[in-house]
Amino acid sequence: MKMTDIDILSDRKRQINKAGTEGLAMECEKHSLAGAVSQRACVFCGSRVVLYPVTDALHLIHGPIGCAAYTWDIRGALSSGPQLHRMSFSTDLREMDVIHGGENKLYKSLIELIDKYNPKAAFVYSTCVVGVIGDDVASVCARVKREKGIPVIAVHSEGFKGSKKDGYKAACDALLNLVGTLPVDTIPRLSVNILGDFNIAGESWIIKNYYEKMGIRVVSTITGDARVKDIMQAHGASLNIVQCSGSMTWLAQQMESNYGIPYIRASYFGIEDTAKALYDVADFFDDPELTDRARKLVRCEVEKVIPQIKRYSEALRGKKAAVYVGGAFKAFSLIKSLRMLNMDTVVVGSQTGNKSDYEVLKAMCNKGTIIVDDANTLELARFILEKDVDLFIGGVKERPIAYKLGVGFCDHNHERKIALAGFEGMVNFSREVFNTVTSPVWKFVPRRQTKKEVYFD
Amino acid sequence: MLLRHTSEKIQERKALTINPAKTCQPIGAMYAALGIHGCMPHSHGSQGCCSYHRSTLTRHYKEPVMSGTSSFTEGASVFGGQANLVQAIDNLFTIYDPQVIAVHTTCLSETIGDDIPQIVSKAKDSGKVPEGKHVIHCNTPSYVGSHVTGYANMVKAMVTYFAQNSGDKNETINLICGWVEPSDMREIKRLSQMLNTQIILFPDTSNVLDAPQTGKLQFYPKGGTTVDQLTKAGDSKYSIGLGKFSTEDAAKEMDSRCGVPFSVLDVPIGLSATDRFIMEMAKVTGNKIPDEITDERGRLVDMITDMQQYLYGKRVALWGDPDTIIPLTEFLVDLEMKPVYIVSGTPGKYFEKRITEIAGDRVEGLKVKGGSCADMFLMHQWIKNEPVDLLIGNTYGKYIARDEDIPLLRMGFPIMDRVGHSCFPRVGYNGSMRILEGILGCLMDRLDRDAPEESFELVM
Numbered sequence: 001m002k003m004t005d006i007d008i009l010s011d012r013k014r015q016i017n018k019a020g021t022e023g024l025a026m027e028c029e030k031h032s033l034a035g036a037v038s039q040r041a042c043v044f045c046g047s048r049v050v051l052y053p054v055t056d057a058l059h060l061i062h063g064p065i066g067c068a069a070y071t072w073d074i075r076g077a078l079s080s081g082p083q084l085h086r087m088s089f090s091t092d093l094r095e096m097d098v099i100h101g102g103e104n105k106l107y108k109s110l111i112e113l114i115d116k117y118n119p120k121a122a123f124v125y126s127t128c129v130v131g132v133i134g135d136d137v138a139s140v141c142a143r144v145k146r147e148k149g150i151p152v153i154a155v156h157s158e159g160f161k162g163s164k165k166d167g168y169k170a171a172c173d174a175l176l177n178l179v180g181t182l183p184v185d186t187i188p189r190l191s192v193n194i195l196g197d198f199n200i201a202g203e204s205w206i207i208k209n210y211y212e213k214m215g216i217r218v219v220s221t222i223t224g225d226a227r228v229k230d231i232m233q234a235h236g237a238s239l240n241i242v243q244c245s246g247s248m249t250w251l252a253q254q255m256e257s258n259y260g261i262p263y264i265r266a267s268y269f270g271i272e273d274t275a276k277a278l279y280d281v282a283d284f285f286d287d288p289e290l291t292d293r294a295r296k297l298v299r300c301e302v303e304k305v306i307p308q309i310k311r312y313s314e315a316l317r318g319k320k321a322a323v324y325v326g327g328a329f330k331a332f333s334l335i336k337s338l339r340m341l342n343m344d345t346v347v348v349g350s351q352t353g354n355k356s357d358y359e360v361l362k363a364m365c366n367k368g369t370i371i372v373d374d375a376n377t378l379e380l381a382r383f384i385l386e387k388d389v390d391l392f393i394g395g396v397k398e399r400p401i402a403y404k405l406g407v408g409f410c411d412h413n414h415e416r417k418i419a420l421a422g423f424e425g426m427v428n429f430s431r432e433v434f435n436t437v438t439s440p441v442w443k444f445v446p447r448r449q450t451k452k453e454v455y456f457d
Numbered sequence: 458m459l460l461r462h463t464s465e466k467i468q469e470r471k472a473l474t475i476n477p478a479k480t481c482q483p484i485g486a487m488y489a490a491l492g493i494h495g496c497m498p499h500s501h502g503s504q505g506c507c508s509y510h511r512s513t514l515t516r517h518y519k520e521p522v523m524s525g526t527s528s529f530t531e532g533a534s535v536f537g538g539q540a541n542l543v544q545a546i547d548n549l550f551t552i553y554d555p556q557v558i559a560v561h562t563t564c565l566s567e568t569i570g571d572d573i574p575q576i577v578s579k580a581k582d583s584g585k586v587p588e589g590k591h592v593i594h595c596n597t598p599s600y601v602g603s604h605v606t607g608y609a610n611m612v613k614a615m616v617t618y619f620a621q622n623s624g625d626k627n628e629t630i631n632l633i634c635g636w637v638e639p640s641d642m643r644e645i646k647r648l649s650q651m652l653n654t655q656i657i658l659f660p661d662t663s664n665v666l667d668a669p670q671t672g673k674l675q676f677y678p679k680g681g682t683t684v685d686q687l688t689k690a691g692d693s694k695y696s697i698g699l700g701k702f703s704t705e706d707a708a709k710e711m712d713s714r715c716g717v718p719f720s721v722l723d724v725p726i727g728l729s730a731t732d733r734f735i736m737e738m739a740k741v742t743g744n745k746i747p748d749e750i751t752d753e754r755g756r757l758v759d760m761i762t763d764m765q766q767y768l769y770g771k772r773v774a775l776w777g778d779p780d781t782i783i784p785l786t787e788f789l790v791d792l793e794m795k796p797v798y799i800v801s802g803t804p805g806k807y808f809e810k811r812i813t814e815i816a817g818d819r820v821e822g823l824k825v826k827g828g829s830c831a832d833m834f835l836m837h838q839w840i841k842n843e844p845v846d847l848l849i850g851n852t853y854g855k856y857i858a859r860d861e862d863i864p865l866l867r868m869g870f871p872i873m874d875r876v877g878h879s880c881f882p883r884v885g886y887n888g889s890m891r892i893l894e895g896i897l898g899c900l901m902d903r904l905d906r907d908a909p910e911e912s913f914e915l916v917m
Contacts, residue, residue, distance in 0.1 A: 159502075449672075
């Protein structure tokens with residue numbers, strides 16, 4: 001079959017757009033089409049990945065074994081202390097539990113676990129089947145909380161209730177049970193919470209370090225390398241800085257209305273956005289000394305990294321990239337970072353973007369860039385070939401698609417092993433992009449070798 | 458260290474599974490379905506299940522894994538998933554053009570009671586299934602069995618939906634393959650060819666999940682058992698199921714539908730199990746065992762004799778799927794090693810019984826557990842109480858390996874942190890040599906690492 005013969009599913013036509021074209025508004029935030037082979041996941045997945053890095057909490061998955069098995073230590077969210085979050089605990093519901101209800105089993109499991117591990121709090125995740133059989137998870141949690149004296153929080157994450165994004169909200173709601181439950185007298189005015197970074201490859205540590213260098217106390221990191229106690233005191237901070245907007249905006253909004261803590265959005269991917277985040281925080285506190293410290297920090301870091309990036313960006317000039325990530329906000333930063341490497345983003349998409357996100361993407365991309373919401377394998381492959389890209393940035397399911405087509409790949413999701421955030425992250429990112437794009441292996445891939453017209457089978 | 462959370466004191470657990478040694482049915486059904494040529498697996502439930510299964514298979518095989526999902530929402534879980542599945546069938550045939558859609562259920566669609574055959578016939582009636590294309594299905598609620606059971610169910614569905622007895626029997630042997638790697642399936646085909654035997658191997662994931670780099674993304678790579686082969690399998694002379702847990706149901710189904718007699722053997726891992734496989738093939742075909750195979754066997758036995766001194770008495774802990782663990786245990790016993798701790802999350806009494814039969818009086822202090830609460834946590838507790846020299850199992854053993862400083866040989870599913878498992882076989886005599894090489898490599902590396910200066914030697 002020839003590339004150009006492949007149709008886009010007609011129901012999805014309005015979820016694909018091009019920069020620089022007038023006309024139809026982008027459709028998004030729709031349920032995925034059945035049978036479209038979407039790259040998206042479910043509510044439980046969203047809750048689990050967001051709460052995952054709370055390292056001294058117990059995470060018990062109430063449901064059949066699969067949901068626990070697949071989320072056992074998959075996030076790579078590093079901890080500077082406790083490792084309890086990396087264990088996989090499940091009620092492993094069996095047929096009889098589904099018939100008679102699993103509340104008793106849940107209760108026993110919680111008691112056994114709390115006695116064994118003395119966690120600081122427990123999160124109990126409801127899965128699809130629990131939603132259907134109607135176990136009263138909240139009341140079991142309340143009972144265990146009374147008996148054991150620690151917060152035991154029901155996470156309403158039944159998979160079918162929507163997509164991953166709805167799971168983020170359920171996670172935020174769960175966290176709101178903790179926020180505001182400890183006194184905050186000792187927290188200084190120059191203090192923030194870092195929201196929406198998950199400490200993959202130690203990224204939260206990099207970011208935290210910047211603020212501390214500026215003289216700002218980081219009260220809690222939610223949820224990268226998080227501790228229950230810090231989250232309980234998070235309402236003592238003066239400002240919330242939200243990175244992953246998709247997951248954490250709801251928490252920030254609630255904290256604003258409940259505790260009067262304002263929030264700003266930030267991104268730490270790329271030099272431009274990292275610097276902007278630090279300046280924005282300094283501006284918020286309206287303190288000339290703080291601004292001065294931010295300026296010094298940025299100047300010092302930029303001077304260090306620019307020369308290192310330069311040699312990669314020379315080699316990458318004119319190369320083309322496709323970006324398909326979870327949240328749209330990350331896509332903005334990636335486009336800017338790629339620009340700094342002299343690369344052109346010719347395809348960009350997200351799993352969870354909203355209308356205004358896509359408007360921003362349309363405005364910031366060059367004419368002709370394909371913009372896509374909730375893409376599937378077929379579309380992604382088609383775009384890679386159509387635009388003849390040199391680099392694909394995505395997650396685990398996208399990696400082999402890129403490789404099979406003879407295209408370099410950079411993981412910007414759970415599976416990154418090196419930190420890509422902050423100034424030093426930009427150096428790592430440049431190096432990784434350079435290495436994969438210029439890898440000699442592509443010379444041996446038939447398609448890239450011959451540059452003939454491309455075909456699908 | 459991650460597993461400092463593990464305590465030595467073993468308490469009876471009733472409700473809780475910690476660090477499971479299994480996962481759920483649908484991923485097995487998805488893997489088996491990929492062994493049909495031109496097949497698109499389809500997950501009838503929430504899209505998270507499908508996403509997790511695809512991710513896990515992708516991490517293990519490093520290959521693109523395609524599968525549809527019915528993308529259940531709250532509406533579907535209240536009113537049933539019929540509309541979703543009909544739409545999915547329509548979309549999949551229209552855009553992805555598979556020969557077969559292999560539907561498996563999830564705990565959600567099972568609990569609300571969706572009747573898949575009824576929905577599929579509805580799709581057929583409304584013209585959503587093109588002429589000559591097929592939709593097959595199996596039921597795989599996640600709260601029953603394990604991923605192995607899911608695999609078995611889909612393999613059985615292949616027989617139920619396709620196998621036909623035309624009345625014209627032939628000399629072909631059906632090899633119904635348990636859950637092994639694509640490389641193992643290729644090796645089984647090679648051995649059959651050496652035995653001069655016409656076979657139909659199903660499922661067959663070779664050339665599907667180890668597809669070569671061609672610069673093309675092939676949605677349906679050239680491998681996989683064809684629908685035509687599956688249909689003709691009903692005319693075969695005999696069926697051999699390899700792996701009781703994953704193939705016995707299918708072999709029985711083939712017999713009762715098409716009158717093909719069968720036997721069920723262990724997966725040919727190790728010396729004895731491979732011997733039985735080769736002998737059985739020779740017996741049912743009447744063919745002579747060629748010298749080349751005898752030579753392969755001889756090379757394995759030769760390696761064992763050469764290396765005995767490093768093997769005997771070494772204590773080993775194993776975990777994973779019963780069909781792999783059973784012959785592996787036997788192989789270790791044949792090597793005079795001591796497989797002392799064995800767990801498999803897959804339920805089924807036969808597992809513990811068979812392991813005890815094989816290892817029983819030859820392995821002192823044998824601990825074996827299958828099914829509920831047979832998990833990696835229990836395994837770790839056993840090891841903490843009395844250590845072993847070697848671990849053999851999937852990726853999840855790496856925590857124990859690190860915490861207890863014990864070498865780990867990766868084998869089984871999933872392996873997410875190494876390569877080779879999908880490329881180099883571990884079945885047959887050659888595959889067993891590779892296992893032995895792996896075991897010796899682990900043990901000797903360890904000896905070298907720990908040897909004091911005065912006993913560190915060049916030759917081993």
